[in-house]
Amino acid sequence: xxxxxxxxxxxxxxxxxxxxxxxxxxxxxxxxxxxxxxxxxxxxxxxxxxxxxxxxxxxxxxxxxxxxxxxxxxxxxxxxxxxxxxxxxxxxxxxxxxxxxxxxxxxxxxxxxxxxxxxxxxxxxxxxxxxxxxxxxxxxxxxxxxxxxxxxxxxxxxxxxxxxxxxxxxxxxxxxxxxxxxxxxxxxxxxxxxxxxxxxxxxxxxxxxxxxxxxxxxxxxxxxxxxxxxxxxxxxxxxxxxxxxxxxxxxxxx
Amino acid sequence: xxxxxxxxxxxxxxxxxxxxxxxxxxxxxxxxxxxxxxxxxxxxxxxxxxxxxxxxxxxxxxxxxxxxxxxxxxxxxxxxxxxxxxxxxxxxxxxxxxxxxxxxxxxxxxxxxxxxxxxxxxxxxxxxxxxxxxxxxxxxxxxxxxxxxxxxxxxxxxxxxxxxxxxxxxxxxxxxxxxxxxxxxxxxxxxxxxxxxxxxxxxxxxxxxxxxxxxxxxxxxxxxxxxxxxxxxxxxxxxxxxxxxxxxxxxxxx
DNA sequence: GTTGACCTTAACGTTACGTAAAGGTTTATA
DNA sequence: TATAAACCTTTACGTAACGTTAAGGTCAAC
Numbered sequence: 242x243x244x245x246x247x248x249x250x251x252x253x254x255x256x257x258x259x260x261x262x263x264x265x266x267x268x269x270x271x272x273x274x275x276x277x278x279x280x281x282x283x284x285x286x287x288x289x290x291x292x293x294x295x296x297x298x299x300x301x302x303x304x305x306x307x308x309x310x311x312x313x314x315x316x317x318x319x320x321x322x323x324x325x326x327x328x329x330x331x332x333x334x335x336x337x338x339x340x341x342x343x344x345x346x347x348x349x350x351x352x353x354x355x356x357x358x359x360x361x362x363x364x365x366x367x368x369x370x371x372x373x374x375x376x377x378x379x380x381x382x383x384x385x386x387x388x389x390x391x392x393x394x395x396x397x398x399x400x401x402x403x404x405x406x407x408x409x410x411x412x413x414x415x416x417x418x419x420x421x422x423x424x425x426x427x428x429x430x431x432x433x434x435x436x437x438x439x440x441x442x443x444x445x446x447x448x449x450x451x452x453x454x455x456x457x458x459x460x461x462x463x464x465x466x467x468x469x470x471x472x473x474x475x476x477x478x479x480x481x482x483x484x485x486x487x488x489x490x491x492x493x494x495x
Numbered sequence: 496x497x498x499x500x501x502x503x504x505x506x507x508x509x510x511x512x513x514x515x516x517x518x519x520x521x522x523x524x525x526x527x528x529x530x531x532x533x534x535x536x537x538x539x540x541x542x543x544x545x546x547x548x549x550x551x552x553x554x555x556x557x558x559x560x561x562x563x564x565x566x567x568x569x570x571x572x573x574x575x576x577x578x579x580x581x582x583x584x585x586x587x588x589x590x591x592x593x594x595x596x597x598x599x600x601x602x603x604x605x606x607x608x609x610x611x612x613x614x615x616x617x618x619x620x621x622x623x624x625x626x627x628x629x630x631x632x633x634x635x636x637x638x639x640x641x642x643x644x645x646x647x648x649x650x651x652x653x654x655x656x657x658x659x660x661x662x663x664x665x666x667x668x669x670x671x672x673x674x675x676x677x678x679x680x681x682x683x684x685x686x687x688x689x690x691x692x693x694x695x696x697x698x699x700x701x702x703x704x705x706x707x708x709x710x711x712x713x714x715x716x717x718x719x720x721x722x723x724x725x726x727x728x729x730x731x732x733x734x735x736x737x738x739x740x741x742x743x744x745x746x747x748x749x
Numbered sequence: 750g751t752t753g754a755c756c757t758t759a760a761c762g763t764t765a766c767g768t769a770a771a772g773g774t775t776t777a778t779a
Numbered sequence: 780t781a782t783a784a785a786c787c788t789t790t791a792c793g794t795a796a797c798g799t800t801a802a803g804g805t806c807a808a809c
Binding site (some may be wrong): 318321324331342345 | 578589642
């Protein structure tokens with residue numbers, strides 16, 4: 242049985258380009274060239290191609306296949322074993338890679354968690370927990386026990402992704418705030434956007450939003466040095482600027 | 496601190512070519528170009544390069560690193576997770592590859608065993624075992640019980656590697672024989688080499704060699720149709736040709 | 750002033766093909 | 780019989796991430 246290049250390609254499920262390439266690198270030459278210059282393949286070439294494709298599927302390079310094909314079954318086994326060693330080595334490296342990627346991911350998550358634990362639980366939860374001591378009566382008095390408890394509960398129930406989204410919002414608030422701060426006007430559009438982002442951020446831990454509560458928190462940012470320090474770390478005066486923006490946003494400016 | 500391209504390369508342990516390439520693809524551009532056209536890198540670039548190399552070590556493509564670097568930590572995590580998925584997928588494929596390679600190896604080993612079981616035990620052992628019925632008396636009569644029994648014993652005690660070596664020798668005999676056959680002269684050098692290879696091959700199963708036994712086996716190749724078929728499969732007339740060569744080799748030509 | 754260490758851009762080579770482009774051959778059809 | 784469709788051919792660029800010359804400009808030291 243003789244095959245043209247396309248017929249053989251179809252038979253083997255490979256492209257004609259591949260066959261021409263195999264011819265070019267001398268790994269599979271046609272049995273003859275007809276008068277029109279067409280490549281004609283015979284049974285031997287079909288068998289050889291079968292072997293080539295078999296080893297190719299094992300991930301052996303064409304260079305190595307060339308050796309394998311023209312080697313005895315004894316040497317073939319040797320080459321295969323070498324190839325196996327290479328694969329095992331590759332897998333070891335891959336495993337290392339995966340491990341490192343996972344470490345990185347979990348450290349990133351850890352950071353988010355840390356950010357959340359420090360800036361959120363150790364800061365925020367402390368803000369609520371701890372502020373219970375300072376502002377506890379005040380907040381609970383102003384917004385009721387339910388609001389505070391629900392907030393605490395909501396925090397505890399947040400998923401990783403929600404943390405992340407919250408973290409993103411938080412960063413967005415800071416960034417927008419920084420840009421807005423440059424204008425110096427808390428009534429300006431960017432500052433109002435920051436206030437709105439801050440509201441969205443608040444809603445991640447609060448079940449119900451009220452202008453009064455929002456404004457109350459804003460005032461806290463100025464009154465409590467820990468919050469002030471957090472926002473002023475970016476730019477001195479930012480805590481106050483945020484408070485002013487939120488006051489305007491909530492219509493609570495006195 | 497400012498760095499020339501080589502300084503930065505040394506600092507980071509990468510080539511200047513790599514840095515130029517990173518400049519070219521826009522992943523790390525120098526902070527400025529001095530009056531002589533030299534690339535000058537600053538602290539920002541050092542930090543950025545550190546990140547690039549970190550992700551590069553995780554096997555992330557430069558294309559993806561480009562995205563990661565200019566993304567938020569949130570998106571960064573997403574990209575990393577996608578990358579992890581890719582790696583896991585890659586490992587799955589690798590595991591499949593390894594499995595298949597191992598299957599192939601053990602099937603090759605199996606084949607050698609099979610070849611040996613069929614062509615050696617099922618052919619050879621049968622040749623001895625089975626031929627005991629036909630030539631048994633003759634062989635045992637000619638060479639004695641010990642020779643025959645030792646041969647059988649030796650066969651059973653052969654290791655995988657010995658089988659393989661024997662298989663290789665066997666193939667070598669055939670190949671040399673084919674070339675020699677073309678000349679048509681069993682006294683010719685190649686034919687004699689084939690006879691010598693055949694002797695070596697025999698010695699794998701025989702404890703002691705004798706010209707008479709060798710010549711006896713050679714005659715069997717012609718007399719017994721199973722052997723004749725085996726050698727003639729390559730080329731009709733080869734069994735006889737081999738016998739003639741061995742007769743000459745052993746000096747047993749009558 | 751010249752040697753050596755540095756810098757620059759340009760361009761080819763690596764693997765296993767995919768994808769045109771430009772043109773010749775064979776077969777089917779109008 | 781003309782022509783279109785379906786083949787075939789060679790040539791050559793593109794891929795990822797650089798390594799490696801090559802040809803030439805710059806800078807500090809002797």
